[in-house]
Amino acid sequence: MIKAILIFNNHGKPRLSKFYEHYTEDMEQQIIRETFHLVSKRDENVCNFLEGGLLIGGSDNKLIYRHYATLYFVFCVDSSESELGILDLIQVFVETLDKCFENVCELDLIFHMDKVHNILAEMVMGGMVLETNMNEIITQVDAQNKMEKSEAGIAGAPARAVSAVKNMNLPEIPRNINIGDISIKVPNLPSFK
Amino acid sequence: MFPFESGHVRLGRRYFPSSPSRSAEAGRAAILNVSLVPLSAAKRDDSRVVLVSPRLRMPAPIRLRELIRTIRTARTQAEEREMIQKECAAIRSSFREEDNTYRCRNVAKLLYMHMLGYPAHFGQLECLKLIASQKFTDKRIGYLGAMLLLDERQDVHLLMTNCIKNDLNHSTQYVQGLALCTLGCMGSSEMCRDLAGEVEKLLKTSNSYLRKKAALCAVHVIRKVPELMEMFLPATKNLLSEKNHGVLHTSVVLLTEMCERSPDMLSHFRKLVPQLVRILKNLIMSGYSPEHDVSGISDPFLQVRILRLLRILGKGDDDSSEAMNDILAQVATNTETSKNVGNAILYETVLTIMDIKSESGLRVLAINILGRFLLNNDKNIRYVALTSLLKTVQTDHNAVQRHRSTIVDCLKDLDVSIKRSATQSVSGENICEFVLCIYSHQ
Numbered sequence: 001m002i003k004a005i006l007i008f009n010n011h012g013k014p015r016l017s018k019f020y021e022h023y024t025e026d027m028e029q030q031i032i033r034e035t036f037h038l039v040s041k042r043d044e045n046v047c048n049f050l051e052g053g054l055l056i057g058g059s060d061n062k063l064i065y066r067h068y069a070t071l072y073f074v075f076c077v078d079s080s081e082s083e084l085g086i087l088d089l090i091q092v093f094v095e096t097l098d099k100c101f102e103n104v105c106e107l108d109l110i111f112h113m114d115k116v117h118n119i120l121a122e123m124v125m126g127g128m129v130l131e132t133n134m135n136e137i138i139t140q141v142d143a144q145n146k147m148e149k150s151e152a153g154i155a156g157a158p159a160r161a162v163s164a165v166k167n168m169n170l171p172e173i174p175r176n177i178n179i180g181d182i183s184i185k186v187p188n189l190p191s192f193k
Numbered sequence: 194m195f196p197f198e199s200g201h202v203r204l205g206r207r208y209f210p211s212s213p214s215r216s217a218e219a220g221r222a223a224i225l226n227v228s229l230v231p232l233s234a235a236k237r238d239d240s241r242v243v244l245v246s247p248r249l250r251m252p253a254p255i256r257l258r259e260l261i262r263t264i265r266t267a268r269t270q271a272e273e274r275e276m277i278q279k280e281c282a283a284i285r286s287s288f289r290e291e292d293n294t295y296r297c298r299n300v301a302k303l304l305y306m307h308m309l310g311y312p313a314h315f316g317q318l319e320c321l322k323l324i325a326s327q328k329f330t331d332k333r334i335g336y337l338g339a340m341l342l343l344d345e346r347q348d349v350h351l352l353m354t355n356c357i358k359n360d361l362n363h364s365t366q367y368v369q370g371l372a373l374c375t376l377g378c379m380g381s382s383e384m385c386r387d388l389a390g391e392v393e394k395l396l397k398t399s400n401s402y403l404r405k406k407a408a409l410c411a412v413h414v415i416r417k418v419p420e421l422m423e424m425f426l427p428a429t430k431n432l433l434s435e436k437n438h439g440v441l442h443t444s445v446v447l448l449t450e451m452c453e454r455s456p457d458m459l460s461h462f463r464k465l466v467p468q469l470v471r472i473l474k475n476l477i478m479s480g481y482s483p484e485h486d487v488s489g490i491s492d493p494f495l496q497v498r499i500l501r502l503l504r505i506l507g508k509g510d511d512d513s514s515e516a517m518n519d520i521l522a523q524v525a526t527n528t529e530t531s532k533n534v535g536n537a538i539l540y541e542t543v544l545t546i547m548d549i550k551s552e553s554g555l556r557v558l559a560i561n562i563l564g565r566f567l568l569n570n571d572k573n574i575r576y577v578a579l580t581s582l583l584k585t586v587q588t589d590h591n592a593v594q595r596h597r598s599t600i601v602d603c604l605k606d607l608d609v610s611i612k613r614s615a616t617q618s619v620s621g622e623n624i625c626e627f628v629l630c631i632y633s634h635q
Binding site for chain 1: 309
């Protein structure tokens with residue numbers, strides 16, 4: 001079981017934190033800090049596995065991490081997960097993010113935290129791996145995003161209509177049109193309500 | 194192509210436009226000028242007919258992006274805290290106004306602040322309101338908020354049960370998916386008891402998207418309420434005949450969980466061994482299938498899962514072990530080892546061989562694979578090899594001895610993790626030999 005998935009940058013600022021077991025808010029922040037502390041000390045050419053810190057469950061748990069440019073992707077897992085498999089999973093996750101955001105960079109994760117959560121929700125559920133096929137994940141995420149967009153389209157219409165009307169430059173409506181002998185009385189239009 | 198070895202995602206800087214988007218403009222305009230009430234009589238004489246009148250209203254809550262941008266300009270922790278507190282106050286008053294339009298936006302901001310470490314518990318009820326909304330956008334953020342902010346220690350979470358029940362029966366599969374996901378992540382025992390029936394129903398659906406999620410949700414339900422395990426037994430009957438790899442994967446996880454929890458289930462599921470062997474065989478022999486391919490290997494994740502289940506099923510049982518001997522030998526000899534995925538499969542195969550009642554030839558093969566791992570350049574491989582040697586040293590003492598010198602070399606490795614693993618491999622009985630070995634190397 002995956003206990004937690006953390007993404008933070010080289011300075012320890014969290015970019016995503018998802019816990020699959022319950023911890024209090026303080027504990028969560030402590031875990032993030034401790035994990036950063038452990039992982040940032042690691043050299044570049046050592047293996048990607050670490051024993052879990054004191055906070056996240058001790059010897060049965062491992063921290064499996066990968067370092068991509070400015071970000072650390074850390075999965076905290078227990079012994080029921082294959083370590084090498086999780087390494088591959090991190091790679092799939094990053095490649096999926098790369099496809100969804102087109103050349104993903106840290107700024108994408110910063111400004112679209114909710115989207116990253118949505119993508120992750122299609123991959124890992126309840127601490128267990130749900131789907132590992134990148135194309136399948138992207139298809140499902142895209143379909144849900146389309147649903148959101150279509151809702152925003154309908155909901156955004158009144159707002160757009162109001163501002164359009166507001167910006168319209170209506171000429172004055174003449175009350176009487178006099179063209180020679182013909183006198184047409186323009187009916188009193190009801191006021192806009 | 195699956196660029197494992199490159200390992201580098203192109204993470205670089207990207208310019209972020211600072212001007213507000215058109216839609217933001219439209220959004221703001223709408224807030225200020227919602228009412229189209231005609232003006233007072235005095236103004237009516239004016240030739241310009243003013244269509245709308247501005248009405249005094251609170252400014253619209255800022256979008257999540259704006260908030261993030263603002264927070265990033267903070268130069269000190271204190272400055273950041275101040276900005277966050279100001280925004281929290283704005284969000285709180287917006288919640289008090291019971292405004293449906295902006296609840297989604299406010300909760301999204303709250304979740305961001307929660308990630309940074311600031312208290313966000315006042316948003317819990319708002320998440321529930323979002324879940325109850327009809328819009329998918331609202332539900333999505335609402336469920337995410339529930340997963341991040343709520344837990345079973347608060348009574349609030351029980352209010353979700355009814356919403357989840359309705360959503361599990363929703364006409365849109367993605368809404369059902371959201372409900373399954375949330376239940377599977379943070380459902381309490383009471384919730385699981387109430388909703389287990391719905392999950393069981395979805396486990397039998399033909400929709401593969403829902404089926405795979407229902408399987409993992411069932412695992413969570415079983416973990417919370419072990420007595421309910423029996424309930425899911427009928428649904429597992431034809432899980433393995435699925436073609437969809439996602440469903441297969443999560444089904445194997447479900448079966449693994451059931452087998453690990455109950456010896457009765459374990460003996461019941463032993464009859465699945467031939468089917469599992471067949472699936473594994475198809476994966477290895479299938480040739481190139483691009484949708485499941487990872488570095489030339491067909492769905493390595495599924496292979497690893499099946500191998501793990503086979504390990505549990507074969508342990509201590511002669512017949513099952515015999516049934517899987519051939520396939521294990523096949524996997525052990527045919528898997529490509531140039532990429533990490535291949536090694537993950539091999540590693541799992543080795544562990545399985547060591548755990549079941551395999552014939553001696555197979556065991557020797559397994560130990561030799563481990564020995565090769567120890568000499569691998571990749572530190573990760575060396576680490577996992579050492580940890581598994583640790584497990585096998587009790588049972589196959591002699592075979593491990595052959596690799597004694599390599600283990601000793603690992604003791605000298607600079608990597609802390611590898612050193613620790615190597616030290617643990619040195620068990621009580623053979624510690625003298627190892628010490629002698631170290632001395633003789635010096």
